[in-house]
Amino acid sequence: MAVGLLRGGRALPGDAVNELELALGPIAHGGHTVARHEGRVVFVRHGIPGERVRVRVTEAGPTASFWRADVVAVLEASGDRRPHPWPEADALAAADAGTVPVGGAEFGHIAPARQRRLKREVLAEQVHRLAGLDAPDLPEPAVEAVPDEDPAGLHWRTRVTFDVTADGRVGMHPHRSDAVLPVATMPLAVPAVDALGLARVDLTGVARVEVAVPSGPDGRGGRPLLTLFPATSELDDGDGAVTFGPVERGGTARAGVDRAGVDEAGVDHAALRRIAAAVPGASVCWLGPVTHRVHALRGEPWVTERVGERRYRVTGDGFWQVHRRAPDVLAAAVRDALGPVDGLTVHDLYAGAGLFSGLLAAAGAAVTSVEAARGASADAALNLADLPAVTVRHGDVARYLGGPPAGGRGRPGGNRRTRGPRQGRAGGGQRRGDDRRPDALAIPGPADVVVVDPPRVGLDRRVTDRLIAVPPARLAYVSCDPASFARDLGRFRTAGWQVHTVRAFDLYPNTHHLESFALLTPPRR
Numbered sequence: 001m002a003v004g005l006l007r008g009g010r011a012l013p014g015d016a017v018n019e020l021e022l023a024l025g026p027i028a029h030g031g032h033t034v035a036r037h038e039g040r041v042v043f044v045r046h047g048i049p050g051e052r053v054r055v056r057v058t059e060a061g062p063t064a065s066f067w068r069a070d071v072v073a074v075l076e077a078s079g080d081r082r083p084h085p086w087p088e089a090d091a092l093a094a095a096d097a098g099t100v101p102v103g104g105a106e107f108g109h110i111a112p113a114r115q116r117r118l119k120r121e122v123l124a125e126q127v128h129r130l131a132g133l134d135a136p137d138l139p140e141p142a143v144e145a146v147p148d149e150d151p152a153g154l155h156w157r158t159r160v161t162f163d164v165t166a167d168g169r170v171g172m173h174p175h176r177s178d179a180v181l182p183v184a185t186m187p188l189a190v191p192a193v194d195a196l197g198l199a200r201v202d203l204t205g206v207a208r209v210e211v212a213v214p215s216g217p218d219g220r221g222g223r224p225l226l227t228l229f230p231a232t233s234e235l236d237d238g239d240g241a242v243t244f245g246p247v248e249r250g251g252t253a254r255a256g257v258d259r260a261g262v263d264e265a266g267v268d269h270a271a272l273r274r275i276a277a278a279v280p281g282a283s284v285c286w287l288g289p290v291t292h293r294v295h296a297l298r299g300e301p302w303v304t305e306r307v308g309e310r311r312y313r314v315t316g317d318g319f320w321q322v323h324r325r326a327p328d329v330l331a332a333a334v335r336d337a338l339g340p341v342d343g344l345t346v347h348d349l350y351a352g353a354g355l356f357s358g359l360l361a362a363a364g365a366a367v368t369s370v371e372a373a374r375g376a377s378a379d380a381a382l383n384l385a386d387l388p389a390v391t392v393r394h395g396d397v398a399r400y401l402g403g404p405p406a407g408g409r410g411r412p413g414g415n416r417r418t419r420g421p422r423q424g425r426a427g428g429g430q431r432r433g434d435d436r437r438p439d440a441l442a443i444p445g446p447a448d449v450v451v452v453d454p455p456r457v458g459l460d461r462r463v464t465d466r467l468i469a470v471p472p473a474r475l476a477y478v479s480c481d482p483a484s485f486a487r488d489l490g491r492f493r494t495a496g497w498q499v500h501t502v503r504a505f506d507l508y509p510n511t512h513h514l515e516s517f518a519l520l521t522p523p524r525r
């Protein structure tokens with residue numbers, strides 16, 4: 001059988017678009033259901049386990065160990081199927097229109113309660129297979145809905161990355177594709193994002209736009225910040241090569257700007273100013289493609305977030321939790337698991353702008369806050385300046401913990417630029433050469449508590465090894481990826497650690513993503 005329409009520019013010989021009828025089996029990590037065709041596994045998107053569907057094969061090959069496919073018609077629907085709330089991400093509507101859906105809401109056709117049950121199945125399967133934990137170890141409800149969540153799972157994103165189409169329209173990518181399709185709306189985002197009217201703005205001259213909406217007093221959004229990525233930017237798809245430096249007030253790097261407003265680095269300043277003028281409701285900044293510095297165009301190049309009594313400045317594309325309630329929900333999970341921390345020594349690793357550091361230091365802990373992205377670390381220093389018991393360290397966690405040199409491993413686990421739910425951050429910034437000075441930031445001794453909240457890749461093996469070698473009394477692990485989470489729990493369990501609590505939160509409704517939490521303790525010595 002000759003099969004092979006491959007998205008993302010790859011194609012197989014003898015291409016033909018092939019459609020198959022399949023019975024959909026269980027859910028798999030990554031948002032697919034698992035089906036079989038002539039004995040071969042087919043990962044199917046936009047279905048629900050138990051459905052009978054017609055799919056279009058999107059990636060295949062005679063020798064491929066598995067194929068990928070998208071549902072284009074439902075022959076026997078699950079009772080949990082519902083109309084997709086976002087037209088551009090609706091696979092069935094896209095198939096009818098002869099196109100493909102954008103990514104980012106691959107569970108939108110599923111009733112929210114069933115979405116959470118599917119996420120539980122994924123988490124249970126991962127922690128069983130990779131960490132040897134059984135389903136009874138997972139408390140109910142295994143994936144907790146956010147209090148006061150919209151019933152359809154809409155209006156939660158406070159961070160959105162838009163790409164730009166060849167003709168300058170705001171757009172997004174289909175799953176596993178480099179194509180950019182225009183989008184008119186983004187209903188997963190807080191209403192302030194659509195209210196900017198980006199769909200009416202000519203974005204020619206920029207490659208990407210990140211929108212950050214601070215939580216605001218009512219939790220639904222203050223003045224948004226647009227970060228523009230000039231079209232010449234070498235976009236970072238690697239592990240954490242992007243860091244950004246100090247903000248340049250009003251800086252437009254104008255040296256060498258030609259009469260058309262384009263500078264030596266190819267940044268089209270006239271386009272940046274035109275876009276800023278077209279979005280009067282937002283502060284606007286741009287990220288220098290060479291310097292990785294944030295330049296303010298209008299207003300402050302940061303937003304101010306509030307969590308409880310504390311305020312946090314988050315600059316440019318610095319990391320902040322994406323769901324409007326995520327900071328509260330995760331802070332409560334950490335607080336509930338740890339109990340009183342007054343007088344304890346805490347290391348907050350992968351600390352971002354200092355969310356957990358602020359919480360724990362305000363509760364009386366002596367906190368060291370470690371973050372690799374320069375801008376996020378600068379934000380943390382400012383955000384935590386009123387707390388004398390906090391030390392902010394800028395650097396790679398593996399280096400901070402000391403231990404043996406990297407020995408040729410890849411860069412520290414930077415927060416890969418993804419288009420997933422955790423976008424809107426700067427990558428972890430230490431480059432490989434820094435690993436040759438492994439003890440430069442080594443901590444003096446074990447901590448009472450270590451909090452880790454790594455990017456999707458999870459903990460670098462050196463980090464796990466070092467925590468096992470110099471264990472804290474307790475480890476609180478916050479994770480946005482169930483597979484790396486389960487792998488890391490497995491590594492700790494193999495070393496004799498106990499997992500006391502596993503919780504999971506539905507902080508990414510209408511997507512397959514979930515946030516997990518565990519409290520671990522090392523073996524007694």
Ligand SMILES: C[S@@+](CC[C@H](N)C(=O)[O-])C[C@H]1O[C@@H](n2cnc3c(N)ncnc32)[C@H](O)[C@@H]1O
Pocket residue numbers: 240319320321349350351352353354355356370371372373376395396397398412413414415422425426427428429453454455
């Ligand atoms: C998931 S975010 C968590 C941030 C913070 N805990 C919060 O909740 O706001 C992960 C953070 O780790 C940082 N990071 C990624 N790789 C790192 C590394 N190797 N060392 C230190 N920080 C790193 C990223 O820049 C990002 O700010």
